[in-house]
Amino acid sequence: MxxxxxxxxxxxxxxxxxxxHPKALLLPILALVLFLALGVAVQQLVGEQVVTLIGWVVALLGILRFTVWPTLDWLTxxxxxxxxxxxxxxxxxxxxxxxxxxxxxxxxxxxxxxxxxxxxxxxxxxxxxxxxxxxxxxxxxxxxxxxxxxxxxxxxxxxxxxxxxxxx
Structure with a gap:
């Protein structure tokens, strides 16, 4: 309760x-998958370490904003x-x-x-x-x-x- x-x-x-309803978490889960795919794609397509790091930072910020925050909002x-x-x-x-x-x-x-x-x-x-x-x-x-x-x-x-x- x-x-x-x-x-x-x-x-x-x-x-x-x-x-x-947990239905509210469908878009955050989709965002998580997309941002992880973005990070992996940048890492695989661009061999340069600085660009890869920037790609993962962008992916992490996207995950925080579009996955973690809506999930916390749903939980509270x-x-x-x-x-x-x-x-x-x-x-x-x-x-x-x-x-x-x-x-x-x-x-x-x-x-x-x-x-x-x-x-x-x-x-x-x-x-x-x-x-x-x-x-x-x-x-x-x-x-x-x-x-x-x-x-x-x-x-x-x-x-x-x-x-x-x-x-x-």
Whole structure:
């Protein structure tokens, strides 16, 4: 569970906790292969040691920027629905996040492209009744199941609110 218990309020429980689908790592893996191929090609085609060294430095910088950084970003980004709110945390050096109470969620959409359907993931779009507008959560594994669970929580919360209001 990547969500720190320090983020949870007393009595709050996590219902859904996830990060983006490993599909997000396909382009970084492709970049790794391409930059390694570049380094090997320069080494084999140009026998000069200085040019080979420059080729490997360029390849290393490309690997750091287009493979290591996106992988670290993937590892440090996660989303969770608790029984009270949506929590998002992203970023490697600068952490960003949203905490949206479930009572403010006005709509939930999913987007499933062909590749998403094949890989079992999709984009979850949460519309917020306040000024935040929309929160887009890309490449959520089992997005339809997640949407059903969130809808069930919203229905349960609305039922509890109605029952409590009728008791007054």
């Amino acid at each position: 990547p969500i720190s218990p320090k983020l949870l309020n007393e009595g709050e429980t996590i219902v859904v906790s996830t990060r983006t 980004s996660y989303y969770a629905f608790t029984d009270r709110r949506l929590i998002t945390r992203t970023g490697v050096l600068t952490r960003r996040g949203h905490d949206i109470p479930l009572s403010r969620v006005s709509d939930i959409e999913i987007e499933l492209h062909l590749i998403d359907r094949l890989l079992g993931c999709g984009t979850l779009v949460i519309s917020d009744a306040s000024t935040h507008g929309r929160v887009v959560l890309p490449d959520i594994p089992r997005v339809e199941e997640t949407k059903r669970r969130v809808h069930a929580m919203l229905h349960e919360q609305a039922t509890e609110t109605t029952t409590r209001d009728e008791g007054l």
